[in-house]
Amino acid sequence: MLIKTFASAVQGVDAQTIAVEVNAGGLVAPNKKMYHLVGLPDNAVREGFERIEAALKNNRFKIPRIKIVVNLAPADIRKAGSSYDLPIALGILGATRQLDLPDIEEFMIMGELSLDGSLRPITGALPMAIQARKERFKGLILPIQNAREAAIVNDLDVYGVENMQQAIDVLTGEGDQKPVDLNTRDEFARAREKFPQDFADVKGQEKIKRALEMAAAGGHNVILIGPPGAGKTMLARRMPTILPPLSLHEALETTKIHSVAGKLPSNASLIAVRPFRSPHHTISDVALVGGGSQPSPGEISLAHHGVLFLDELPEFKRTVLEVLRQPMEERKVTISRARLSVDYPASFMLVASMNPCPCGFYNHPDKECVCSPGVVQRYLNKISGPLLDRIDLHVEVTPVSYEMLSSRERPAESSIDIAERVVQARQIQQKRFEGSESLFCNAQMTGRMVREVCALDADGAALLKKAMERLQLSARAYDRILKVARTAADLGGSDRIKIEHLAEAIQYRSLDREDWV
Ligand SMILES: Nc1ncnc2c1ncn2[C@@H]1O[C@H](COP(=O)(O)OP(=O)(O)OP(=O)(O)O)[C@@H](O)[C@H]1O
Ligand SMILES: [Mg+2]
Structure with missing residues (x-):
């Protein structure tokens, strides 16, 4: 029987959905491999079969001696890490008809299995949840340690489970697994606690x-x-x-x-x-x-x-x-x-x-x-x-x-x-x-911008010239001083850069002074 479920691969800070297809059927000749994994898996994904086999056996299931093919699609993305264990294990249970999991296609599932079937945390749960919501999955099943991180995403049922059995309960509707209840705005307000230092x-x-x-x-x-x-x-x-x-x-x-x-x-x-x-x-x-x-x-x-x-x-x-x-x-x-x-x-x-x-x-x-x-x-x-x-x-x-x-x-x-x-x-x-997409603060100004918004009056220009000469400031100090003076003026609520702002900015160039050493 063929079963399809979904997992996720993280590239950079974004996730991409991976279809996990499991087909079980056909006898295996003696001494031939019965488990085949395709779709550009790395070694950690391959090794997963040993963990999956042990976890299934330790949870009253078995792997019948029939040919099992697991395909991770699309095949051109490299699948890395150990968190494909859980979707593959559940896919095997469905494909070998040990369990009836009609809803499994509606979930994105991730988790690394221990030999006893308990789950270890994964990385990238948040981008996975974002992707799952984008593709309108009904839910996301993942290790309990990652559940709150994923539940920040609204309109997606996130189930944090401790072991394989609990994941099965979510899919079969048995047991009392409930999605994590977390209000993003409340959580954000609460987590903005005070800093320990001041x-x-x-x-x-x-x-x-x-x-x-x-x-x-x-x-x-x-x-x-x-x-x-x-x-x-x-x-x-x-x-x-x-x-x-x-x-x-x-x-x-x-x-x-x-x-x-x-x-x-x-x-x-x-x-x-x-x-x-x-x-x-x-x-x-x-x-x-x-x-x-x-x-x-x-x-x-x-x-x-x-x-x-x-x-x-x-x-x-x-x-x-x-x-x-x-x-x-x-x-x-x-x-x-x-x-x-x-x-x-x-x-x-x-x-x-x-x-x-x-x-x-x-x-x-x-x-x-x-x-x-x-x-x-x-x-x-x-x-x-x-x-x-x-x-x-x-x-x-x-x-x-x-x-x-x-x-x-x-x-x-x-x-x-x-x-x-x-x-x-x-x-x-x-x-x-x-209106500028890449500029948010004075420090990010380009040279041209500096000349536009940091105009000095005659007194200011004279002071800067004198300071540059007296302190023997190097040329690179020039733009920096103007930017910092602009910030001093902003802090003072002044449109214009005044002498006091400029004077303050000039102080902050110690390492540019040629007399420093
Ligand atoms: N202005 C201050 N007010 C209160 N405590 C201070 C002050 N300055 C220094 N201290 C105390 O001195 C300790 C040493 O300071 P800190 O480790 O920040 O120095 P540092 O300049 O980083 O030195 P180092 O160059 O050795 O790293 C601080 O942990 C703090 O307890
Ligand atoms: Mg220090």
Whole structure:
């Protein structure tokens, strides 16, 4: 008998429906294979038969000695991973007439079987659910750990099951399996919980906080430069708390990437707060930007719509930093393989930190730096010019005094208050870039755009000229200063860039000053 059911293959961050056809019939000659799997399966899919056989036997079923052909269609898509076990097993039960499963064609089914028939979680449940709804499937059956993540999709019955028997119960209508009940909007509102950190925890450092507010308001990449213990990591960790809240659309995009990468916690549904990713400096190119023989998103995509924090930037391998450049420009990364090419979105804000020199105390107000000038220069040279070129704000962080740390004086401003100003500034930018598909904030402006919206008056132009000469700023600082000045004006609610905005922007170019080392 021929049975057809459906499964799903994930490519990039989208899923494609795979028909699983199982035909059982015809005797098998002794010593001949009775199980045939076709349709471009990889090894993990092939090995599935051993798991399926054991799971069926351990659940009072059997595999009769007849020829079983499983076809995964369309045949030109590579089927990878172990989550085809469940649809194939159920297909075999139907095809060998051990069970009557008349509705099986109306479901999309995914899950990896253990030998005892219980199910293990899968990756990519969210894109699968999106695809299932698009194709008007009645329901989706998948491991219980992935059910809430898939149930974010409306108008689709998502059944989370613990084992093969429960999946059978869904299909036969026996037992008491019910679809997951989850209201996407409620879930989104609930999951937007408070961050564990807050800028109110940081004592003093008002200037640095202002710089980070600027970064958040204009979407500028930022680097924090300062000695050990100055609070760089602490400050950077609080960055997502002042970014505008995620929209539901953005939340879905980010969740999809985490779903495909298998990085969603078990039973999680939506990622509703901006991600903060801080990979260690020993990370490989592939882990950072994505790829691998079976492509998977890297840290830059996991940071989509959030913050990528590269702590101790000069410690990263130069090649690793080089591969960042293109995705930073395009806000996505394209991974090409012989058979397929996939895109992973990667629109993130870069926050980096570094010590000013190997000993950490170069330019320190009280402590002596023990590095020779050549060493300091070499340390800075580890960061390539083109990468530095994409960082608008250079912020020098000096440690706060003991008195300040231990003081119980007026509490610092909390993240919510800062975020409010950021949101207002972003609204101004939204208006400014209305009608543009690829521009959302000041940091993304092209050179031409900068000249259009960052006009200076005569005083401003004179100040900038003087600053460029006196501080010996390099040419690349010019556009950056104008963009940042635009953000300062937006934060101040001013149409025009005033002298004070420009003056503030000029401060944030430490690493461009030719007297830095
Ligand atoms: N302004 C501050 N307010 C409150 N605590 C602070 C402040 N600055 C530093 N600290 C404390 O000092 C600790 C060390 O800070 P942090 O790890 O952020 O420093 P760092 O600049 O990243 O240093 P390193 O270069 O060694 O990584 C923090 O965990 C925090 O407890
Ligand atoms: Mg640190």
